[in-house]
Every structure is written in structure tokens, then in C-alpha cells.
Amino acid sequence: MHTEPHLPATPATRYGDPVYHPVAVHTPQMLPAEIPPGIELVTLPNGYRTLAYTHPTPLPAPVPTAQPVPAWAKTTALLAPTLGGGIAAAGFGISYAAPGLIAMTDALWAAIALIAAGTLAPLLLRATRGGPGRGTAPVHHVTQNITATGLFGKATGTINHR
Secondary structure: OOOOOOOOOOHHHOOOOOOOOOOOOOOOOOOHHHOOOOEEEEEOOOOOEEEEEOOOOOOOOOOOOOOOOOHHHHHHHHHHHHHHHHHHHHHHHHHHHHHHHHHHHHHHHHHHHHHHHHHHHHHHHHHHOOOOOOOOOOOOOEEEEEEEOOOOOOEEEEEEEO
């Protein structure tokens, strides 16, 4: 009987006991060509090698190829700075034209005042003009009465002076 110093001396401590000293079991080896797809020979953390189901390795993603730039994108890219430059030029133009625009508004207001004075002056003069007996000529009234028969008939009329 063989005993080990750290184990009690019992018949269960002999070599080959499945509890204390398991016997190494020889597993048959498979050739790599015999392993079906989706199964691989893997090594576990405790060192045992076994067959296991594995996830298939994905194919590498295809590398995208360079695509030509569309014509509309080129046109837009060329128009963007042009449009921005036009807006900037308009801003500078307005800033330089501002004093002239202010002068033009003053001239327009002067023209409006001149038109208003020309329209209102005869009305004001007529209102302040003296009536009969104040040394002014009397106002004459002319009345016309015209009659005609038919669309193309001869017209006759009278003129009255008062």
C-alpha cells in the first residue's frame, strides 16, 4: 500500500483512484480535415483541448473604391464662392452708395415739396382772391345746351353767357 504524507492512509489513496488521482484518458485525435465546418479544436483555460462550436469568422469588409465627383457637386462647389463674393460686393457697394442715397432722398423730398407748392399755390391764390366789388374782374359763366336726334343726326345747340 502506497500512502502519501498529506492524505490519510486508506485503501482509497492508491494511484488510479478517480477522486484523488484520475487516470489520464487517451482521447482519439482527429485530423483537421475531419473536423466539420463550424466546429474547432479549442484549448480551455484549464488546459484541456476539446471540440467546440464556434461562430464563423466574418469576411473582411470590402474596401470602398473612390467614386467620381458628380457634375452637380462640382457646379455647386464653384458657384458657392461666386455667390458669396457677389453678396460681399453688394454689401460694399451699398456702404459706398449710402451717402449718395441719402442725398437722393433729400433731392426727392425737395421735388415733392416743389410739386406740392405748385399744386397748392393756385388753390391758395383763388381762396384769397377778392370777389366782385373788390377791384377784380367778375367771373363769367358759359352754358352750352346741345341736342341731337339719332346716333348720326345733326346736332343743334345754344350758348348762354352770364
